[in-house]
Amino acid sequence: MATYYAKRAIEILREEGVLTLCRKSANFIGICPMAKIQNFRYDNLPDFNKKYQIPVSDINYIIRREDYRDFFGGSKPCYRIWKGEWHKLKEDISTLYEYQGLKQRFCEGEVWEKTIYYNKIKNTNRHSEVENVIDYLNHYEDIYYDMKKHGYKKEGYIDVFIGPNGEYIRKDGPHRLSMAKIIDDIDYIHVNVISVHKKWQELRDEIHNNGLPEDREDLRNHPDLQDVLN
Numbered sequence: 076m077a078t079y080y081a082k083r084a085i086e087i088l089r090e091e092g093v094l095t096l097c098r099k100s101a102n103f104i105g106i107c108p109m110a111k112i113q114n115f116r117y118d119n120l121p122d123f124n125k126k127y128q129i130p131v132s133d134i135n136y137i138i139r140r141e142d143y144r145d146f147f148g149g150s151k152p153c154y155r156i157w158k159g160e161w162h163k164l165k166e167d168i169s170t171l172y173e174y175q176g177l178k179q180r181f182c183e184g185e186v187w188e189k190t191i192y193y194n195k196i197k198n199t200n201r202h203s204e205v206e207n208v209i210d211y212l213n214h215y216e217d218i219y220y221d222m223k224k225h226g227y228k229k230e231g232y233i234d235v236f237i238g239p240n241g242e243y244i245r246k247d248g249p250h251r252l253s254m255a256k257i258i259d260d261i262d263y264i265h266v267n268v269i270s271v272h273k274k275w276q277e278l279r280d281e282i283h284n285n286g287l288p289e290d291r292e293d294l295r296n297h298p299d300l301q302d303v304l305n
Contacts, residue, residue, distance in 0.1 A: 117156065118283050119279050129265075130262060130264075131264050136244040161236075162236070181257060218251065240275070268299070278291075
């Protein structure tokens with residue numbers, strides 16, 4: 076078996092290159108052997124193990140699993156710092172049928188059958204064979220009212236990416252973020268940064284070495300820069 080994987084790795088390296096080999100290896104063994112090299116390329120990497128709090132209003136985008144999985148080559152990015160235009164895969168959460176349907180249900184008092192969410196999934200396989208569409212949607216009733224009563228618990232952090240302009244982008248899973256946005260009493264949410272765009276990391280390094288540029292005062296209170304500015 077080990078010989079097979081070694082041969083397969085050589086085939087991928089020859090045919091698709093080292094980056095693809097890294098991506099697929101990461102998906103297989105859960106770690107990218109080259110990722111640590113990035114630690115030497117930058118002066119001030121974020122603490123990727125730290126979960127911190129940001130205003131709910133600061134996170135307005137999401138990347139669907141099927142989109143980032145195709146781009147990153149797995150369920151998580153192989154590298155912590157990514158260049159390219161992956162951030163353009165993001166969608167404004169307010170345009171998603173999940174967000175709009177939850178808002179119709181919980182803010183406007185619509186029955187599920189009259190929501191955009193119901194109409195979107197009623198003829199799909201988004202729910203399991205053992206439950207009908209309403210049972211599937213009622214599952215979110217429990218989550219919503221628990222969040223409304225207890226708030227967004229710290230241990231319920233969400234995984235995010237940071238785009239080139241510092242925008243937080245939710246890693247799939249629009250439901251809890253949507254609920255946090257439509258519940259008036261929830262102002263903050265805890266996040267875990269998975270990866271950041273190369274341009275954002277370069278700005279972190281610039282700030283670390285030279286201070287905040289005069290034309291970027293708008294970023295002084297950005298949550299991801301507080302470890303660099305203070």
